[in-house]
Amino acid sequence: MNLWGIDLGGTKVEGAVLHSASSPEVLFRDRVPTESQQGYHHILDQIASVVGKMEAARGYRPAKIGIATPGIRDPKLGTMRNCNTICLNGMPLKDDLEKRLSMKANDANCFALAEANMGIVKEKFPHARVVFGVILGTGVGGGVVVDGKVINGFHGIGGEWGHNIIDATYGERCYCGKIGCVEKVLAGPALERYYQEMGGEKRTMREIYERVKSGDDDRASKTIERMVHFFGLGLSVVVNILDPDVIVIGGGVGNIDLIYTEGRKSLQRYIFNDGVFDTPMVRPKLGDSAGVFGAALL
Numbered sequence: 001m002n003l004w005g006i007d008l009g010g011t012k013v014e015g016a017v018l019h020s021a022s023s024p025e026v027l028f029r030d031r032v033p034t035e036s037q038q039g040y041h042h043i044l045d046q047i048a049s050v051v052g053k054m055e056a057a058r059g060y061r062p063a064k065i066g067i068a069t070p071g072i073r074d075p076k077l078g079t080m081r082n083c084n085t086i087c088l089n090g091m092p093l094k095d096d097l098e099k100r101l102s103m104k105a106n107d108a109n110c111f112a113l114a115e116a117n118m119g120i121v122k123e124k125f126p127h128a129r130v131v132f133g134v135i136l137g138t139g140v141g142g143g144v145v146v147d148g149k150v151i152n153g154f155h156g157i158g159g160e161w162g163h164n165i166i167d168a169t170y171g172e173r174c175y176c177g178k179i180g181c182v183e184k185v186l187a188g189p190a191l192e193r194y195y196q197e198m199g200g201e202k203r204t205m206r207e208i209y210e211r212v213k214s215g216d217d218d219r220a221s222k223t224i225e226r227m228v229h230f231f232g233l234g235l236s237v238v239v240n241i242l243d244p245d246v247i248v249i250g251g252g253v254g255n256i257d258l259i260y261t262e263g264r265k266s267l268q269r270y271i272f273n274d275g276v277f278d279t280p281m282v283r284p285k286l287g288d289s290a291g292v293f294g295a296a297l298l
């Protein structure tokens with residue numbers, strides 16, 4: 001049976017059809033812009049338009065489709081919350097989509113699932129049972145996969161590491177209502193803002209990191225030190241509880257190589273294991289496609 005997945009992101013809605021879970025070749029994929037500034041109903045329209053394209057290409061519509069969304073769906077109320085695409089919050093996205101598309105949708109954090117079952121973990125660590133997937137990008141997300149299945153948890157917040165509080169002393173309030181969430185410390189925009197607030201010009205994380213390497217920008221060094229320190233501190237909480245077999249790190253900030261060297265040393269200092277930390281930390285293999293493939297796998 002072919003698997004259909006939709007990845008609802010802040011900037012694009014992407015759809016993909018995979019052949020099957022055991023043989024996941026991509027049969028079709030396409031994307032449209034999310035245009036979230038036009039509001040909730042427009043987002044529903046954009047999702048419906050991607051599904052329309054998939055249907056036109058494949059000549060049928062399946063009984064089930066997976067959808068990766070930002071935030072979480074409250075299992076009791078059935079509404080979305082903690083989405084960084086804010087107009088989704090409080091809305092019954094799953095019900096509205098099921099009505100709109102006359103089909104069933106599943107929400108999930110799909111990155112970890114796709115990398116575990118189709119991506120880098122499957123390729124390099126086929127015996128890993130517990131996988132923690134992290135996205136450090138414009139937001140911060142986490143997902144826990146155990147024996148090939150996502151752990152959603154009692155409230156649907158399993159793996160939501162991005163909203164653990166790690167630095168309540170600094171930064172703007174998160175859309176989740178708290179100050180000092182991992183997302184408000186380690187996401188690209190949060191670090192860029194930190195750099196600017198020290199008096200630096202507006203620069204991207206990549207530019208800031210380049211300036212550290214050239215060695216003459218103190219603010220850039222402080223920004224990267226902050227990233228390294230809090231990456232270790234933040235992730236140590238996950239390692240102490242879950243002690244995963246593999247950690248997969250995606251997103252733009254996750255691409256900075258210091259995460260894998262200095263970030264790792266920082267983590268080592270904070271975990272409860274006498275400074276020993278042997279867990280493989282790896283880059284994802286599926287890149288941008290992990291969300292849509294993970295949605296299809298569900």
Ligand SMILES: [Zn+2]
Nearest residue numbers: 163174176181
């Ligand atoms: Zn938060």
